[in-house]
Amino acid sequence: MADAAENTYNTRPSFHQKFKPSAVKVLISTVMSEKLADKTYSSETAAQWSREISDEVKARCAQTRRLLVDAASVDAGLACSGGELATVLARIRRPMRLQAAARPCPPALEIAPPPLAGSSLSLTCLGTSWWCRC
């Protein structure tokens, strides 16, 4: 006896919802360098700094995830016009796959301006998903 309705719950995150340690490590290191570069240890303010760093890391993680999801769900042309998105994707060094809605898409798309000097970011259509390389 098979159920007529197909199950709609998720048992695992899709690829672009996954936590990506390599991207987050870069993010953590950036936040710490920004916050602590000119600081000297002081036992009174250390607690406050650590709270600020953790809030900042949390906020940036949430933002990265939202941007990646946006890239997957909106039209690629629109997603790529945002400089912020390009910066976030460029932090993820290795090629990654972006799921996109099944709709006709151009075969390849260069992102302008390049996210980092001397680098380029391109999206290639693989039918229903995008291949992102930077």
Next chain:
Amino acid sequence: MVQVLIGEQRGEGIRYGGRCLWDPNTDSYAEDSYRNDSLFCVASAYGVYLY
């Protein structure tokens, strides 16, 4: 979940631990450390998927 430790840098070694319960199929963590002349900082972020 993010955990941050800041301490004074006096050239000694330290041991530091953090734990989190997670599902190896979906969750992960990232950490990095920073140090300058007067302080060190260790930050770890745990990504836990809720479903």
